[in-house]
Amino acid sequence: MENEIKEKIRSFIIRVTRKQEITDDEDIFQGGIVNSLLTLQLILFIEKNFDISVENEEMDIENFKTINRIEEFISKKKNS
Amino acid sequence: MRILKQSTELRSLFQKRKIASSKLKWGVCTMSFVEQELMRFINEIIVPNVDTYELQEAIPLDVIRAMGDRGLLCPLIPKNYGGVEYDLQTIGRINEKIGQASASVRSVLTVQGMVSLAILKFGTEAQKEKWLPKLVSGKVVGGFALAEEEAGCDSSNLSTTYTEVDEEYELVGKKTWVTMGQVASLFLVFARSGEEYSAFLVEKDRIGLQVEDVTGMLGLRASMVANVTLDNVRLPKESLLGRLGSALRFIVPTCLDYGRYTVACGCVGLSQACIDVCYSYVEKRKQFGTKLKDFQMIQRMLAKMVTQTKASRLLCQNAAKLKEEEDFGAITDTCVAKYYASTSVNEVASMAVQILGANGCLNEHPVERYFRDAKLFEIIEGSTQILEIMIANNYLG
Known part of the structure; x- marks a missing residue:
């Protein structure tokens, strides 16, 4: 399940950024991989594909900065 | 007073029939009640x-x-905050129709929509309950204070700052x-503290806030543009909107996405206005006996003109x-819509002015205003070059 989430996220980021690859711990905001437009697209993608709602207080870049963090965030939401 | 009385009557009628009309589609042949009321408002009050x-x-x-009385100012806002909660297609049509009559009046819809x-x-919840009903009704007009002298398209270059002083925020800068x-009585102000960008709700009457009117604009002349100076403006903690540091990544793009959509629809309205004037003109005007x-x-x-507008x-x-x-x-496709519609x-x-010839250069003909207003659309909510x-x-393919 964990890997499935990570692969979905990875393929989305690779698709929208046209990067060849991205590691689980790579900061997608630090390197300018993800711009502000893509941040919104990422949130929409997560909400729709994992059937969760990202609340106002969760709109924190720390939750979305790496594939690992995104996976943790989604898993936590799913299990809550 | 006449307008207010009339608007109260219309609102009552409007609300009574809104549910019944919800299944009707917007279209040329079956004009819904929402559109009928909108057109009546436009033709009686704006035009x-x-x-x-x-x-x-x-x-x-x-x-x-x-x-506001008609629910046009913040049509996205849910009913529990006083809104009408229209879908985006309907909101697009409202922006198109009002934009067809006046690009300046339509600009209120973008700003009020973005702030709300x-x-x-x-x-x-407290901020929603305090501000949304007032923004919906128009009792409070909102101002979106993002741009600065050195930060137009580059909103990461803001120089307006906030600091925490005695359990309050203090804002310094110029928007x-x-x-x-x-005429805004509530400003959504974006400021930075180092590399952290945050958003604040700032009332006009805060000590240290000064508004300076900007006049002499090329287009959208009635959009009541102003510069806003924040001279050590103190704000209580509850003025912070969203999380600290969430402005650039979340709040600004969300607002601009809505702004781009409504501006794009306004461009369609302005294009349609050009077409309507031209068709009327070419029918009457004769040259060389034809x-x-x-x-x-x-x-x-x-x-x-027709093809591009469609x-x-x-x-x-x-x-x-x-x-x-x-x-x-959707976000990229909204940029595409705004880019295409504004260019x-x-x-x-330009073709409308060309068809009207010298008459099109006179302010007695509306195309002169359309020509000036059109240029502004290539600049606001993301310039053509930034959108490219x-x-x-x-x-995304």
Whole structure:
């Protein structure tokens, strides 16, 4: 399940950024991989594909900065 | 007073029939009740006064409140906060129709919509309850204070700062090009603290806040633009909107996405206005004993105008559809719609002036205003060049 989430996220980021690859711990905001437009697209993608709602207080870049963090965030939401 | 009385009566009628009309589609043949009321409002209140607004570089507050009475100012806001909660296709049509009558009046819809959307999406329950009903009704006019002298398209270069002082925030800086800033009583101000960008709700009467009117604009002359100076403005903690540091990544793009959509729809309205004037003109005007409409080179221009306008409208409808499906491609496609509609309306307005010839250069004919207003659309909510970069870099295939 964990890997499935990570692969979905990875393929989305690779698709929208046209990067060849991205590691689980790579900061997608630090390197300018993800711009502000893509941040919104990422949130929409997560909400729709994992059937969760990202609340106002969760709109924190720390939750979305790496594939690992995104996976943790989604898993936590799913299990809550 | 007449307007307010009339608007109360219409609102009552409007609300009674809104549910019954919800199944009707917007269209040429089956004009829904929402559209009928909208057209009545536009034709009775906006159209007869457009020239006065332009000349005075102002829209009366009564007109803004009359739009509020009809639910037009913040149509996205849910009913529990006093809104009408229209879908995006309907919101697009409202922006198109009002934009067809007056691009300046339509600009209220973008700003009020962006400020209310930011509060709806990122505000606390207390902020929503305090501000949303007032923004919906027009009792409070909002101002979107993002741009600065050295930070137009580059919003990461803000110089307005905030610091925490004695359990309060203190804002220092100057904001420019705040549409409706002359009459706004609530500003959504973006500021930075080092590399952290945050958003604040700032009332006009805060000590240290000064508003300076901007006049002499090329277009959108009645959009009551102002510069806003924040001279050590103190704010309580509850003025923070959203999380600290969430402005640039979440709040600004969310607001601008809505702004781009409504501006794109406004461009469609302005294009349609150009077409309507031209069709009426070519029918009457004769040269060399022949009506202009029978000249093929005129027909060529009309064909281009019609085609480009229809294409713009379809791009707006596509953006709305994707948004309602929560498709992540919606954001880029909204940029595409705004980019095409705003560049296109400049070509359409230019052809309109060309068709009217010398008459089109006179302010006695509306195309002179359309031509000036069109240029502003290539600059606001993402300039043409910024949108080109965004579209090229975010194309998803």
